[in-house]
Amino acid sequence: MTTPKKKVIIYSTPTCVYCKMAKDFFQKNGIEYTEHDVAIDLKAREEMVEKSGQLGVPVIDIDGEITVGFDPDHLTHALGIKS
Amino acid sequence: MQDLLILGGGPAGVAAGVYAARKKIKSILVTDSFGGQSLVSADVQNWIGVKSASGYDLAKKMEEHLRAQDIEIIANDLGLRTEKIRGGFRVTTKKGKTIDAKNLLITTGSRRKKLGIPGEAEYDGKGVAYCSTCDAPIFKDKKVAVIGAGNAGLEAILDLLPYAKEIYLFERGEALKGDMITQEKIKNDPRVKIYLRAIPLEIKGDKLVNGLRYRNLADDSSVEMQLDGVFVEIGSIPNTDPVKDLVKLNEFGEIIINHKTQRTSKAGIWAAGDVTDVLYKQNNISMGDAVKAVLNIYDNINKK
Numbered sequence: 001m002t003t004p005k006k007k008v009i010i011y012s013t014p015t016c017v018y019c020k021m022a023k024d025f026f027q028k029n030g031i032e033y034t035e036h037d038v039a040i041d042l043k044a045r046e047e048m049v050e051k052s053g054q055l056g057v058p059v060i061d062i063d064g065e066i067t068v069g070f071d072p073d074h075l076t077h078a079l080g081i082k083s
Numbered sequence: 084m085q086d087l088l089i090l091g092g093g094p095a096g097v098a099a100g101v102y103a104a105r106k107k108i109k110s111i112l113v114t115d116s117f118g119g120q121s122l123v124s125a126d127v128q129n130w131i132g133v134k135s136a137s138g139y140d141l142a143k144k145m146e147e148h149l150r151a152q153d154i155e156i157i158a159n160d161l162g163l164r165t166e167k168i169r170g171g172f173r174v175t176t177k178k179g180k181t182i183d184a185k186n187l188l189i190t191t192g193s194r195r196k197k198l199g200i201p202g203e204a205e206y207d208g209k210g211v212a213y214c215s216t217c218d219a220p221i222f223k224d225k226k227v228a229v230i231g232a233g234n235a236g237l238e239a240i241l242d243l244l245p246y247a248k249e250i251y252l253f254e255r256g257e258a259l260k261g262d263m264i265t266q267e268k269i270k271n272d273p274r275v276k277i278y279l280r281a282i283p284l285e286i287k288g289d290k291l292v293n294g295l296r297y298r299n300l301a302d303d304s305s306v307e308m309q310l311d312g313v314f315v316e317i318g319s320i321p322n323t324d325p326v327k328d329l330v331k332l333n334e335f336g337e338i339i340i341n342h343k344t345q346r347t348s349k350a351g352i353w354a355a356g357d358v359t360d361v362l363y364k365q366n367n368i369s370m371g372d373a374v375k376a377v378l379n380i381y382d383n384i385n386k387k
Contacts, residue, residue, distance in 0.1 A: 015242075016217035017123050017139045039220030039246075055291055055312070056208040056218050068208055072159055 006079060008033040009061040011048040015039075018070040019058040025072060029081050084171055085111045085155075087380060088184035090162040090325055093119025094366045095190035095356030095373035097145040102377040104152035108384065111155040111184065113162050113176060118142020119192055120319075120357070121366055125216045125242070131367055157182075162191070162325040172351065174325065186380050189326055189338060189347070189354040190373055193319035193364070198230065202286030203315070210292025210312045215239035218314075224248045227312035228295055230283055236316035237261040240269045243314070251310065252277045253297060286313055321358045333360050345376035353380055 008026065010033055012019035026033050036044035038057060052059045052066045060067045062078050075081070089099050092114025103110040121127055124138035133141070150156065162174045162182075171185040195213050197203060203211055212218040215229075219242040227247050229239045232254035238261075243250050252259075252269070257279055259266050269275045280300035287294035287307070296307045321337045323330075331339045331348035337360040338347055345353045353376040355361075356369035 013217060013220040015125050015220065016214075017137075018214075018217060020139055039223065042223075045221060049291070053290060054208045055210050055221055056212060056214075057221065 005032070006063045007061075008079070009036065010034070011036050011038050011044060011057055011059040011061075013037065013039045013057050016057045022058050022060060022070045022075070025070070025075060029079070031079055031081075085109055085182065085184040086384060087111075087186045087188060087377075088113070088162075088172070088174060088182055089188045089190060090114075090174070091190035091192055091322075091356070091358075092117040092146070092149075092158070093190060093192045093356060093369065094121075094145065095119075095192070095369040096188075097149045098370035099188050099190060099355065099373040099377050100149045100154050100156075101152055102374050103380075104154040106377065106381045107153075108377070108381060111157065111182060112149070113157045113160055113174070113182065115159060115161040115177075116142075117146040117149070117158075119366065119369070123214050123216050127366075129365075129367070164324070165326050165329060167329070185351065186384070187326070187352045188373070188376050188380065189323075189330075189352065189358055190356045190369070191322035191325065191358050192369075193321045193357040195315070196318045196320050198283055198286075198315055198317065200283055200285055202288065202292075203313075206286055206288050206292045206313075209290070210288060211286060212312060212314050215242040215314050215316070218312075219243045219246050222247050222312045225311035226309070227251070227314060228253055228283075228308075228310055229314045229316060231315070231317040232256070232259040232261060232277075232279075233316065233318065234261040234265065235318075236314075237265040237269055239314045239316050240275060241265065244269075244272060244274070247312075248274065250275045251308070253281045253283055254279050255282050255300075256280070283313075319357070319364075323358060326352060330354070335360070343375075344379040345372055346379065 038045040048059045086108045087110040089112040100112045121138040122142045160176045160178045165174045174182050223246040226249045228251045230253045282298045285296040294309050329349050338354040340359045355373040355376045357364045
C-alpha cells in the first residue's frame with residue numbers, strides 16, 4: 001500500500017545542523033523535498049516568516065503543515081513513515 | 084536487570100559506552116541525541132587527533148563508534164526520573180519505558196541558560212535565538228544583540244559578522260570574558276559595539292522582535308533600543324533532572340563527584356562531563372572522565 005506523496009519544503013541555512021539532520025532523515029527515508037536556502041534567498045526568507053511566524057531554521061512545510069526545528073518522531077508521523 | 088545504565092549520548096556517554104562494552108559490562112545507553120553541545124559548532128579545532136571538523140561530523144562519528152559496540156542503545160528518548168529499587172535503580176524515560184540497572188552513570192550534560200525576562204519565551208524563534216551557527220544567516224543586514232561576553236557570546240558575534248549590519252554585545256560585568264584571541268577579532272570590527280555593565284530587562288516585539296530594554300548600571304537608567312534579533316549566550320545549566328533528588332548538587336546545580344573515581348554522593352551512581360562539578364567543561368575532558376567512571380564501575384562490580 002502506498003500513501004499519496006506529500007509535498008515537503010525545508011527552509012534552511014548552510015550552517016544549520018538541525019537542517020542537515022532533517023535532510024539526512026528525508027534522504028534515509030526516501031522522501032523527496034524542496035530546499036530553500038534563506039541565507040541567500042530573501043524571498044524564501046519572507047515566505048518562511050509569513051508561513052511560520054518564525055525567524056529560525058529549520059522550518060519544514062509538509063503539505064502546508066508547518067513545523068519548526070527537527071523532531072524525528074514528528075516527521076515520522078507527519079510523513080506516514082513505517083518504522 | 085542491566086549491570087550499567089548510561090544516561091546521555093554526548094562525548095562522555097559515548098566514551099562510557101565504548102569502554103563499558105569493551106569491558107563486557109552488560110550495559111544500556113539512553114539518549115535523545117548524539118554528540119553533545121558541540122553538535123551545532125560549525126568548526127571544532129580542539130578535538131585531539133582531528134585538526135578541524137564540524138560538530139555534526141564528530142557527532143556522527145561518535146554515534147558510529149558506539150553503534151559498533153556490543154551495547155544496547157535506546158535513541159530518541161531520555162531518562163526522566165530515577166527511583167531506588169532493591170539491588171539498583173529504576174529509570175523511567177520520557178516515552179514511558181522503565182529500565183532497571185544495578186549501576187547508573189549520568190552523562191546528561193547541560194543546556195542553555197535562559198535570560199528569564201519578559202518577551203524571551205514569547206519571541207523564542209521569532210528573533211530570540213540560541214543557536215548562532217544555525218540562525219546567523221537569517222539576520223542578514225539586521226541589527227542584533229548578543230547577550231553574554233564569554234566564549235559562547237564572542238563566537239556568536241563571529242558567526243554574525245558575515246551577515247549582520249550592527250551587533251551590540253551586552254555584558255553585565257565590567258569586562259569581556261572569553262579567549263583573548265577572539266576578543267581581539269571582535270574589538271577590531273567597527274560593526275561591533277560593546278555595552279558593559281548592562282543588563283537586559285525586556286525583549287519587545289510585534290510579530291517578531293523589534294527591541295530590547297536594558298538597565299545601564301553606570302547611571303542606573305533604563306534604556307530602550309530598536310533591534311531585530313537577540314542571541315542569548317549566558318552559560319548553561321546542568322541536566323540533573325533524572326537524579327536530582329538522589330545525589331548531592333552544588334550551588335550551581337552540578338552533581339558533586341569524587342574527582343578521582345567520578346562517584347556521586349549516592350552509592351551506585353557515577354557521573355561525568357558537564358553535568359558534574361568538574362572545573363573545565365571540555366569535550367576531551369568529558370570523555371576522559373567518563374572512562375574513569377567506567378573503569379571504577381568495573382572495579383566495583385568485580386570486587387563484589
